[in-house]
Amino acid sequence: MTHATVPRPRETPARRVSVFLSTHPRARLGLLLSAPLFWLGIVYIVALVLLLVTAFWSVDSFTGEITQEWTLDNIVTVITGSLYQTVTLRTLGVALAVTLIDVALALPIAFFMAKVATPRMQRILVIAVLTPLWASYLVKAYAWRSVLSQDGILEWLLAPFGGSTPGYGLPATIITLSYLWLPYVILPIYAGLERVPDSLLEASSDLGGRTWPTLRLVVFPLVLPAIIAGTIFSFALSLGDYITVNIVGGANQMLGNLVYTNVGAANNLPLASAIALIPIVIIFGYLFLVRRTGALDNL
Amino acid sequence: MTETQPAIRLTALTKEFGAVTAVDHVDLEIAAGEFFSMLGPSGSGKTTVLRLIAGFEQPSGGTVELFGQDVTKRAPFDRDVNTVFQDYALFPHMSVLDNVAYGLRVRGLGRKERNERALRALASVRLEQMAGRKPSQLSGGQRQRVALARATVVQPKVLLLDEPLGALDLKLREQMQVELKQIQRELGITFIFVTHDQEEALTLSDRIAVFNDGRIEQLGTPAELYERPRSRFVADFVGTSNLFDADRSRTILGREGHHSVRPEKMTVTRDGLRQQGVVDVPGTVVEAIYLGSGVRLVVDLDDGTRVTVLEQNDRGRQHDDERGDRVVVSWHDDDVVPLGIEVLPGISG
Numbered sequence: 001m002t003h004a005t006v007p008r009p010r011e012t013p014a015r016r017v018s019v020f021l022s023t024h025p026r027a028r029l030g031l032l033l034s035a036p037l038f039w040l041g042i043v044y045i046v047a048l049v050l051l052l053v054t055a056f057w058s059v060d061s062f063t064g065e066i067t068q069e070w071t072l073d074n075i076v077t078v079i080t081g082s083l084y085q086t087v088t089l090r091t092l093g094v095a096l097a098v099t100l101i102d103v104a105l106a107l108p109i110a111f112f113m114a115k116v117a118t119p120r121m122q123r124i125l126v127i128a129v130l131t132p133l134w135a136s137y138l139v140k141a142y143a144w145r146s147v148l149s150q151d152g153i154l155e156w157l158l159a160p161f162g163g164s165t166p167g168y169g170l171p172a173t174i175i176t177l178s179y180l181w182l183p184y185v186i187l188p189i190y191a192g193l194e195r196v197p198d199s200l201l202e203a204s205s206d207l208g209g210r211t212w213p214t215l216r217l218v219v220f221p222l223v224l225p226a227i228i229a230g231t232i233f234s235f236a237l238s239l240g241d242y243i244t245v246n247i248v249g250g251a252n253q254m255l256g257n258l259v260y261t262n263v264g265a266a267n268n269l270p271l272a273s274a275i276a277l278i279p280i281v282i283i284f285g286y287l288f289l290v291r292r293t294g295a296l297d298n299l
Numbered sequence: 300m301t302e303t304q305p306a307i308r309l310t311a312l313t314k315e316f317g318a319v320t321a322v323d324h325v326d327l328e329i330a331a332g333e334f335f336s337m338l339g340p341s342g343s344g345k346t347t348v349l350r351l352i353a354g355f356e357q358p359s360g361g362t363v364e365l366f367g368q369d370v371t372k373r374a375p376f377d378r379d380v381n382t383v384f385q386d387y388a389l390f391p392h393m394s395v396l397d398n399v400a401y402g403l404r405v406r407g408l409g410r411k412e413r414n415e416r417a418l419r420a421l422a423s424v425r426l427e428q429m430a431g432r433k434p435s436q437l438s439g440g441q442r443q444r445v446a447l448a449r450a451t452v453v454q455p456k457v458l459l460l461d462e463p464l465g466a467l468d469l470k471l472r473e474q475m476q477v478e479l480k481q482i483q484r485e486l487g488i489t490f491i492f493v494t495h496d497q498e499e500a501l502t503l504s505d506r507i508a509v510f511n512d513g514r515i516e517q518l519g520t521p522a523e524l525y526e527r528p529r530s531r532f533v534a535d536f537v538g539t540s541n542l543f544d545a546d547r548s549r550t551i552l553g554r555e556g557h558h559s560v561r562p563e564k565m566t567v568t569r570d571g572l573r574q575q576g577v578v579d580v581p582g583t584v585v586e587a588i589y590l591g592s593g594v595r596l597v598v599d600l601d602d603g604t605r606v607t608v609l610e611q612n613d614r615g616r617q618h619d620d621e622r623g624d625r626v627v628v629s630w631h632d633d634d635v636v637p638l639g640i641e642v643l644p645g646i647s648g
Contacts (some may be wrong), residue, residue: 202355203388205375207402207453216402221392 003255030058055273066269084258088278091254094245097236101178101294102185102234103227110186111219114193117199126190129183137180141247144176148248168250176244181237185230192226193219228290235286239279306331306457306489307352312361314347321347323513324361327490331366334483336500339510340486342458342535345493348510348637349459351618352491353382366456376405376505387446387461389434395421395445396430402453420452421445423482447482457489464499476502485571497537501525503581509533525561531638534559541565541606542638550602553582557638562609564634567596567620571627578632582606584624596620 009015021028033259058071078084113125129251132140147153147169154165204214242256255278262272305328308402314322322344329335337345350356352363354375362371370378381402389398396417397404403413421427424444433443443463450458460479464472480503483490494500499520500507509524509532517524517533528534531542540559548558566572571579584633585605586597596608608628620626 111404197386197388199384199386199388201388202353202375203382203384203390204401204405205355206380206382207405207449208373208376209401209405210376217405218390268326 015268016256034269051276053272054270055277056076057270059268059270060184064108074271075277077271078274078278084275084278087253087255087258090252091239091256091279092282094170094177094254095235098177098181098238099185099231100236101174102182103189103231105178105182106185106189106230107227108190110193113186113190114196115198116136129186131192133183138243140180141176141244143271144172145248148172148175168248171248172248172250172253173252173254176248177238177241178234180244181234184233186230188226188233189223192229196222232283232286236279236283304331305364306333306366307331307491308364308367309348309352310362310364312348312351312363313359314344314351315357315359320513322351322358325513325515327518329457329489329514331489332487334480334490334492334505335505336494336504336507337510338494338497338500338507338537339516340495343510344513345495345508345510345529346461347513349382349461349491349493350455353380353459355509365511379455380459381450381453382459382461383443383446383450385462385465387442387463389442389449390447391434393433394430395426395432395434395437398445399432399449399452401449405426415471417448420448420528422483424448424478429495439467440475443467443475444478447479451482451486451488453489457491458483458486460490460492462494463492464494464496472499478501497507501537501641505617507537509536511536527636528559531557531559534636534638541605543604547602547604551600551604552578554634554635554637559636560606560630560634561637562595562607563611565606565608565628565630567598567608567610567626567628569626575628576632577631579627581625581627582621584622584626587620587622594620596626598626600628 021031027162051262054066055074056070056072057066057068058073059065060067094119109125109129113122113129117125130143147164148168149155150165152165158164166175200213200218200222204218240256242260245252245254245257255275258275259272262275301619307327307329309325309327312322312325312327313320325348327343327348337348339345339615347356351358354370354373354377358371362369363482364370389395389430390401393401396414399420400413403416408416418427418430421430424447426441426444426448429437429441429445437445445467446463463479464475467475476499478489479492492500492503501524504521506518506520508518511532517529519527524533524537528537528540534540534542539562541562543558543560545555545557548554548556550559567584571581573579580600582598582600584596585599586595588595588597591612592610594608594610597605598608599605606628
């Protein structure tokens with residue numbers, strides 16, 4: 001019998017490193033996580049903490065320098081100032097409207113993608129949903145500016161039916177933001193629906209559940225975490241936006257505009273930080289509410 | 300609805316997926332109260348037939364009748380049949396009780412009423428103490444029983460079971476087989492059971508349809524299928540068989556056509572039985588496998604035909620055969636089953 005002999009592995013330095021790592025799990029973990037932890041810890045968390053801290057400092061109105069003395073003035077201004085209250089409510093309203101519209105649009109699209117379309121169609125649709133993300137945010141916002149203008153395509157389409165474009169303002173802002181964040185809402189819901197086995201839908205139907213009970217009692221509870229993940233995107237991104245409202249929002253301001261003005265023109269970083277805390281607090285409030293409903297228990 | 304109506308009648312049922320014909324003009328009648336199995340290898344169309352009966356697929360042709368009523372065009376929720384799914388398909392976000400009560404809930408029953416009935420159904424599978432748990436906290440066998448309770452609580456006329464024991468280990472499987480049979484007897488409803496496990500089908504069923512290539516190859520009681528397989532496929536798929544093609548049938552058996560002999564119908568001795576109506580063929584032992592309850596011997600007959608013999612491990616066994624031993628394989632003429640005259644690609648044992 002002729003058996004080809006299998007050569008023994010050679011002792012290379014790379015092999016010695018592998019042997020060391022395979023016998024030292026801690027070293028392995030350290031090597032795996034040190035770079036991301038450095039990024040997350042130093043670059044990300046520290047920047048956030050600095051923001052938080054800056055909100056409690058103030059600006060010397062004479063020199064324009066930041067004085068590092070603890071004060072609650074900025075926080076009080078932001079909470080009590082009627083301008084900030086109005087803009088906060090407006091921003092919140094826009095973010096909620098955008099989120100509702102996006103969920104309403106994303107649910108049927110995602111359901112079609114995950115449960116109805118053929119595998120080939122599914123791939124095409126995923127690409128179609130992702131394609132707009134390749135284009136610049138600015139270009140898309142300006143495209144909507146032209147669509148929504150008085151002599152734009154929307155006016156031309158609606159005029160024969162007695163309608164007209166909403167023009168520039170909050171409705172235009174909501175429409176444009178809904179468009180911009182829609183892919184971020186579709187994708188998690190699509191992924192969530194993909195994970196729901198078809199047999200569960202069949203089981204519901206088999207047991208006598210028509211379309212609506214099946215959607216309400218089986219599909220909806222199972223994709224709720226995915227829907228919430230999607231709403232966190234659209235909600236948080238809308239809360240922080242200031243460019244879209246600049247382009248199609250007419251004279252309206254959102255929280256982002258106030259931050260921008262205070263960092264730039266007004267040169268008041270502490271106040272800007274205090275304003276920036278508002279969306280952070282709102283998002284935390286939202287997450288807390290979501291947690292309370294138990295929607296994340298099935299994650 | 301009369302007693303004489305079959306529970307299920309399939310007429311020229313056909314299902315095509317693109318160019319593939321998964322179910323090819325199947326005609327079948329299943330009597331009320333019958334434990335009926337559809338047996339076949341994967342891809343033979345048995346599961347598709349089940350899904351056509353349940354209504355998950357629409358047939359390309361033919362009809363499905365349920366107690367004389369044509370339900371071919373009806374949605375699954377409009378058919379009086381329920382399914383126990385292969386993966387159980389329990390709703391992961393609901394408690395065991397809510398899972399079982401689901402069918403009653405979508406029928407509009409009040410919470411109290413449906414919970415009572417669901418608890419009773421759970422009690423019938425001895426799981427009432429698990430009512431508050433989530434499906435993920437149950438073992439495979441328990442999930443299986445919940446799925447059974449969920450499907451039977453809505454009192455279907457026909458219960459469809461899609462390889463329900465496939466995911467269980469052997470001991471649990473055998474235990475669940477007994478339980479299934481008991482439940483079927485208690486409920487008195489028709490069970491249609493899909494499996495690729497021939498032993499399971501033989502154990503459980505009143506009648507079995509053996510599927511191959513989208514058609515029913517043979518339909519009969521377990522004994523009929525096992526004792527009198529009508530084709531090489533059935534002889535080979537239901538149990539193991541020693542198959543003799545036309546040439547070997549002529550030289551060894553002295554008969555025309557193809558034939559099969561079951562391994563347990565053959566005996567191995569040193570000198571042959573030398574009796575009227577018994578065929579004695581000399582050969583050499585190639586493999587002797589101890590099975591506990593018996594011994595499986597692989598013997599090469601002198602003309603090169605390889606046969607498998609199953610010897611019971613009883614006092615009748617006089618000696619231990621080993622590799623290389625010269626022996627005589629004997630079987631009774633009555634145990635030779637004719638398989639028709641189809642063309643066989645070769646001999647398998």
